[in-house]
Amino acid sequence: MSLSLSxxxxxxxxxxxxxxxxxTAMDTAGKLNSxxxxxxxxxxxxxxxxxxxxxxxEPHGKLRLRDLLDISPTLTEAAGAIVDDSFxxxxxxxxxxxxxxxxxxxxxxxxxxxxxxxILFPARVLVLxxxxxxxxxxxxxxxxxxxxxxxxxxxxxxxxxxLICSFFVASWTGVVKYHGPRPSIRPKQVYVANHTSMIxxxxxxxxxAFAVIMQKHPGWVGLLQSTILESMGCIWFNRTEVKDRxxxxxxxxxxxxxxxxxxxxxxxxxxxxxxxxxxxxKKGAFELGCTVCPIAIKYNKIFVDAFWNSRKQSFTMHLLxxxxxxxxxxDVWYLEPQLLRPGETPIEFAERVRDIISVRAGLKKVxxxxxxxxxxxxxxxxxxxQQSFAESVLQRLEEK
Amino acid sequence: xxxxxSMLTQYxxxxxxxxxxxxxxxxxxxxxxxxxxxLDRSGGGFISADEFLSVPEFxxxxxxxxxxxxxxxLNFKEFVAFLSAFSPxxxxxxxxxxIFKLYDSDSNGKVAFHDMLDVLRxxxxxxxxxxxxxxxxxEVLEEAGYTKDSMLVLSDFxxxxxxxxxxxxxxxxxxxxxxxxxxxxxxx
Numbered sequence: 001m002s003l004s005l006s007x008x009x010x011x012x013x014x015x016x017x018x019x020x021x022x023x024t025a026m027d028t029a030g031k032l033n034s035x036x037x038x039x040x041x042x043x044x045x046x047x048x049x050x051x052x053x054x055x056x057x058e059p060h061g062k063l064r065l066r067d068l069l070d071i072s073p074t075l076t077e078a079a080g081a082i083v084d085d086s087f088x089x090x091x092x093x094x095x096x097x098x099x100x101x102x103x104x105x106x107x108x109x110x111x112x113x114x115x116x117x118x119i120l121f122p123a124r125v126l127v128l129x130x131x132x133x134x135x136x137x138x139x140x141x142x143x144x145x146x147x148x149x150x151x152x153x154x155x156x157x158x159x160x161x162x163l164i165c166s167f168f169v170a171s172w173t174g175v176v177k178y179h180g181p182r183p184s185i186r187p188k189q190v191y192v193a194n195h196t197s198m199i200x201x202x203x204x205x206x207x208x209a210f211a212v213i214m215q216k217h218p219g220w221v222g223l224l225q226s227t228i229l230e231s232m233g234c235i236w237f238n239r240t241e242v243k244d245r246x247x248x249x250x251x252x253x254x255x256x257x258x259x260x261x262x263x264x265x266x267x268x269x270x271x272x273x274x275x276x277x278x279x280x281x282k283k284g285a286f287e288l289g290c291t292v293c294p295i296a297i298k299y300n301k302i303f304v305d306a307f308w309n310s311r312k313q314s315f316t317m318h319l320l321x322x323x324x325x326x327x328x329x330x331d332v333w334y335l336e337p338q339l340l341r342p343g344e345t346p347i348e349f350a351e352r353v354r355d356i357i358s359v360r361a362g363l364k365k366v367x368x369x370x371x372x373x374x375x376x377x378x379x380x381x382x383x384x385x386q387q388s389f390a391e392s393v394l395q396r397l398e399e400k
Numbered sequence: 401x402x403x404x405x406s407m408l409t410q411y412x413x414x415x416x417x418x419x420x421x422x423x424x425x426x427x428x429x430x431x432x433x434x435x436x437x438x439l440d441r442s443g444g445g446f447i448s449a450d451e452f453l454s455v456p457e458f459x460x461x462x463x464x465x466x467x468x469x470x471x472x473x474l475n476f477k478e479f480v481a482f483l484s485a486f487s488p489x490x491x492x493x494x495x496x497x498x499i500f501k502l503y504d505s506d507s508n509g510k511v512a513f514h515d516m517l518d519v520l521r522x523x524x525x526x527x528x529x530x531x532x533x534x535x536x537x538x539e540v541l542e543e544a545g546y547t548k549d550s551m552l553v554l555s556d557f558x559x560x561x562x563x564x565x566x567x568x569x570x571x572x573x574x575x576x577x578x579x580x581x582x583x584x585x586x587x588x
Contacts, residue, residue: 065544066560068520068537071499072574074463079486079576081457082471083435088455092438372456381460386525389462393524397536 063396074385087368090277093307116324124171124323131167135160143231151260157231158209158262164228165206168199172304173327176203180334183208183293187259189337190252192285193295194357195267196275197308198315199322200297203330210265211255213248215239221315233261239270239374249284256290265295268350271370274307275299278363279370281354287346293337294353296361300329311373333360408433419477423484432483436476446475462522466502488577493558495574500557510551513537 100109139160146153169176183191191210193200198221201212211233216222225234233255237248255261268281275298286292299306304325308318322328335356340349358365369377413426424432439447439455449468453459461467474482484490485498503511503519520533528536538548544560546552552560 063536063540065540065546066563068540069499069503069516069557070561071463071502071519071523072495074461074523075467075499075502076486076574076576078458078461078463078467079483079574081455081461082439082452083432083483083576085455085457087457088438368456376453377456377460382462382464383525383527385460386462386523387527390524390527393536394528394532397539 061396062399063393067396068393086277086366087279087372090273090279090366090368090370091309091373093274093305093309096301096305112326116326120173120326121324124173128167128171128323131164131171135164135167139228154231154260161209161228161232162206165202168202169206169328172199172322172325174203175327175329176206176332177330178207178332178334183210183263183334185260185263187261188256188290189263189293190256190285190288190290191263191265191293191295192268192281192353192357193265193297194275194278194361194363195269195272196297196299197272197306197318199306199308199319199328200267201265203297203332204265204295207332209262211235211262212265212267213237213252217315219314219316235264239371245284252284253288256288268354269370271373272308272310273370274309275301276363277366278354278358279366279368281350282369283346283350286340286350286353289340291337291339292349292353294335294357294360296331296333296335296357298331298361298363300331303327303329306330331361335360416477416480420481420484420487421490423487423490424480429480432480433476436479446473447479448472462525463502463519466505466519466522469505470502483576486574486576488572488575492562492573496558496561497554498574499561500554503557510553511557512551513541513548516552 100106139157142153142156142160146156168174191204193204201210201214204210205212209232212229213235214225214229214237216225216236216238225236235248235251235255238244252264252266255264266285268283268285269279270282271279273279304322304327306322306328308315313321338349338353338356340346344352354365357363408430413429416429417424417426436447439451441451441454442448449472452468452471453464458464471479471482485495500511501507503515505515505518516537517533520537521530524533541548541550546556
């Protein structure tokens with residue numbers, strides 16, 4: 001199935017253009033053309049990607065009773081979706097095969113558990129606490145006392161945030177390999193990366209103090225967000241607010257114009273995915289009229305599965321899980337900056353960048369919007385299927 | 401993953417196999433169980449309509465509501481029995497019976513004009529007017545030798561779907577064999 005998906009990706013831009021030129025047979029009072037919400041415009045034709053039952057759409061001669069009664073292609077699609085679907089696969093964390101199943105390996109594994117929980121974990125907690133003490137004792141004075149000297153204060157705050165992130169990474173024994181040129185502070189540029197967990201942000205922040213756009217979280221994370229990250233120029237959004245999008249879009253545009261704002265980091269997937277797939281990128285980051293620098297992150301699952309399933313675990317539990325594993329090993333690739341090509345829509349641009357990131361990190365692309373985790377797909381997709389079937393029925397009725 | 405006990409005993413597997421009349425192999429039943437547990441997020445032992453609709457590929461299917469009427473509240477045994485119509489080891493007759501059951505919403509063994517119209521409406525939505533739908537259906541019914549008032553039974557369905565000369569026995573009909581064969585329950 002993945003083979004057919006990748007094949008249709010290369011066809012997708014061509015097919016989309018063809019679809020636009022075909023006049024719709026039923027232009028009933030413009031009802032077809034209205035999309036219910038702005039969210040719909042984010043996604044290109046999903047039909048181009050889905051392996052659809054083709055016999056509905058391939059008319060052969062005159063319409064007969066059999067063609068109307070035989071609903072098997074649609075049913076097969078539905079049953080296929082029930083048995084396995086590409087969306088759920090993106091958020092599934094497959095536990096690794098248990099290797100501690102025999103008498104020699106089991107004691108070894110037990111020993112490993114003891115080392116991890118009783119030696120490594122306390123050491124890591126110590127390192128992290130030390131880091132926080134150093135950080136807070138430097139950050140609070142700098143933040144409060146240097147109110148007048150903004151450039152100096154910003155510079156020190158950047159260094160300190162990078163420091164505390166390094167402490168975080170050390171507390172999971174993070175082994176991060178960075179490839180490619182380090183990000184620089186320049187206006188009119190934005191960084192995009194694939195998203196697996198909130199630690200993506202910490203790993204990237206360790207190298208460069210980014211300003212990130214995130215969902216406001218509750219609890220201690222929210223506290224950190226409103227105090228420390230605020231000083232980095234981070235932008236908050238609220239998934240549930242519809243008007244929020246315009247406000248955030250404006251904030252983004254303002255931020256990228258500023259010459260000494262920290263470089264902006266966006267996770268266009270909008271949700272954490274399990275590091276084997278990428279879901280559709282939201283076009284917001286790609287219509288700011290500036291250079292987009294892709295970053296690809298790939299975690300090595302042998303050491304720990306870094307996917308944060310926010311429905312199953314709180315962030316605290318996730319961090320604890322990381323701190324009691326052997327290590328967090330990952331690769332970060334800073335890829336070549338991309339510009340919007342002439343004649344390319346932001347959605348096509350987003351897909352192109354997603355392609356670049358997925359290829360680099362070895363991830364499979366999936367044609368679903370990450371927000372479908374929280375909401376139902378728009379009726380537009382079902383309507384498109386209905387429309388194509390209706391058109392083929394009417395067309396075949398004409399044939400004698 | 402699943403909060404319910406994700407361990408199926410050999411006895412359970414055999415019981416399920418009996419119930420679905422050996423439509424699936426034991427390995428396939430284990431895979432289906434993993435999938436069942438994955439969809440059954442609340443761990444209640446059955447998948448609710450909401451949980452089915454959280455699969456976007458299923459939610460965009462025009463027949464999803466109709467299928468949900470048959471799927472809602474099924475436990476695992478019944479779930480496998482439902483899917484058995486899509487197994488390659490099941491006869492064509494049984495597959496047509498599944499399609500018949502989908503049409504026959506009041507389960508009286510007969511499919512009337514309005515039943516067929518309902519399914520056609522699901523498939524075409526707002527893109528054909530009601531009047532045109534009735535007209536199309538009447539036309540093809542008459543061409544096949546029935547009238548608007550005919551009540552079709554299962555044998556009629558079998559005759560209609562198989563009779564055309566372009567029927568290709570090589571092509572899989574109503575089968576998800578390709579998914580089960582690939583063992584897609586592993587990542588990628």
